[in-house]
Amino acid sequence: MIVQPRIRGFVCITAHPVGCEAKVRQEIEVAKAAKQDGGPKKVLVIGASTGYGLSTRIAAAFGHDAATLGVFFERPSQKGKPASAGWYNSVAFEKAAHEAGLYAKSINGDAFSHEIKARAIEMIKEDLGQVDLVVYSLASPRRTDPDTGETYKSCLKPIGQTFTNRTLDTDKGEVSEVSIEPADEEEITQTVKVMGGEDWELWMKALSDAGVLAPGVKSVAYSYIGPELTWPVYTNGTIGGAKKDVERAAAAISEAYGCEAYVSVNKAVVTQASSAIPVVPLYISILFKVMKEKGNHEGCIEQMVRLLNDRLYGGDLQLDEAKRIRVDDWEMEPDIQAAVAKVWPEITSENLNALSDFSGYQQDFLELFGFGLPGVDYEADVEVDLPLPSGG
Numbered sequence: 001m002i003v004q005p006r007i008r009g010f011v012c013i014t015a016h017p018v019g020c021e022a023k024v025r026q027e028i029e030v031a032k033a034a035k036q037d038g039g040p041k042k043v044l045v046i047g048a049s050t051g052y053g054l055s056t057r058i059a060a061a062f063g064h065d066a067a068t069l070g071v072f073f074e075r076p077s078q079k080g081k082p083a084s085a086g087w088y089n090s091v092a093f094e095k096a097a098h099e100a101g102l103y104a105k106s107i108n109g110d111a112f113s114h115e116i117k118a119r120a121i122e123m124i125k126e127d128l129g130q131v132d133l134v135v136y137s138l139a140s141p142r143r144t145d146p147d148t149g150e151t152y153k154s155c156l157k158p159i160g161q162t163f164t165n166r167t168l169d170t171d172k173g174e175v176s177e178v179s180i181e182p183a184d185e186e187e188i189t190q191t192v193k194v195m196g197g198e199d200w201e202l203w204m205k206a207l208s209d210a211g212v213l214a215p216g217v218k219s220v221a222y223s224y225i226g227p228e229l230t231w232p233v234y235t236n237g238t239i240g241g242a243k244k245d246v247e248r249a250a251a252a253i254s255e256a257y258g259c260e261a262y263v264s265v266n267k268a269v270v271t272q273a274s275s276a277i278p279v280v281p282l283y284i285s286i287l288f289k290v291m292k293e294k295g296n297h298e299g300c301i302e303q304m305v306r307l308l309n310d311r312l313y314g315g316d317l318q319l320d321e322a323k324r325i326r327v328d329d330w331e332m333e334p335d336i337q338a339a340v341a342k343v344w345p346e347i348t349s350e351n352l353n354a355l356s357d358f359s360g361y362q363q364d365f366l367e368l369f370g371f372g373l374p375g376v377d378y379e380a381d382v383e384v385d386l387p388l389p390s391g392g
């Protein structure tokens with residue numbers, strides 16, 4: 001079929017298989033160009049199909065020749081309709097990894113469940129023996145507790161007071177004001193249940209109990225801090241509370257399993273998760289212009305190459321006062337933040353393209369779903385029903 005983008009608000013409900021493959025191959029080239037010895041060899045990536053998790057998988061496989069097992073929750077093609085982007089990304093990743101002689105298998109299912117943890121452990125035992133790096137990169141709006149069966153929902157809300165600021169309708173290119181009411185106690189607790197560190201701890205406990213963690217294993221989960229203007233709705237809001245819990249979990253995991261568990265604070269990039277956060281797409285559009293002008297702009301893959309090569313395996317962790325890895329360091333440079341803050345109050349729908357890199361934002365957004373990539377014939381009839389090469 002001919003697959004066209006069908007954008008609904010901050011999601012695109014279609015994905016292009018050939019475009020997703022082109023994007024994955026672009027990232028693979030970046031990882032290969034930074035190839036380095038001494039990195040991870042057997043890697044489990046939880047949340048491996050899009051965004052930071054996918055890029056970590058690519059950086060480990062193609063930058064360090066690592067065997068990778070990826071866990072994700074994606075939609076295969078059904079009734080002739082295109083699969084989700086993460087499905088096509090994983091098909092493309094496995095295909096390229098197998099071509100390169102690398103082990104790559106995947107599990108599609110709910111990472112929060114006992115069943116998927118057990119399947120991952122079984123596969124590690126059978127194929128890899130043990131893993132030496134566990135990457136936790138889930139972003140999910142809900143989680144069902146595997147013991148109680150209760151389902152929790154996460155929300156993006158301020159705590160204590162209403163937050164009003166500028167936001168961007170990325171579909172229409174319109175800047176407007178948004179007001180978000182504060183979360184109640186229940187919403188705060190539920191967001192920690194979904195996006196906090198509990199499930200990361202459950203994974204590490206299950207892996208440790210099964211004896212599949214290699215001596216000296218490392219683990220990393222991702223976080224974000226960002227500019228002060230988003231703190232009320234992010235860092236000091238419900239999601240920030242969950243991220244503090246991920247920091248608590250990092251310390252608990254390090255102590256319980258004798259491993260090095262870290263939180264890595266990453267840069268703001270366009271992903272399916274970040275495009276859903278109010279205010280953030282406008283900030284990202286301005287940030288990209290400022291960082292591109294300074295020449296230190298990065299996407300997911302450049303960030304993850306730097307995380308593995310320089311920080312986790314380069315002997316230079318550069319931990320901050322809260323013992324976090326900071327690959328958001330260039331984003332947070334004072335001159336970058338000052339330049340964004342200067343533009344922020346001036347931006348309107350009319351000057352959006354002049355004062356920000358909204359076109360770069362839109363390009364990245366389309367690419368998430370395999371659209372707008374050079375060399376791809378979007379008028380061609382393509383096969384949408386693609387199986388995972390490993391069988392999934």
Ligand code: NAD
Nearest residue numbers: 047049051052072073111140222223224268269271273274
């Ligand atoms: P994303 O939406 O691109 O990826 C989420 C991944 O989680 C996908 O692989 C998806 O399949 C998987 N997933 C979701 N629910 C699942 C489930 N129940 N079972 C199995 N897999 C499931 O998100 P992202 O932006 O790459 O976010 C990953 C992490 O990086 C998050 O912790 C996020 O807070 C953090 N982070 C993101 C940014 C940013 O700007 N996007 C910045 C810093 C940190």
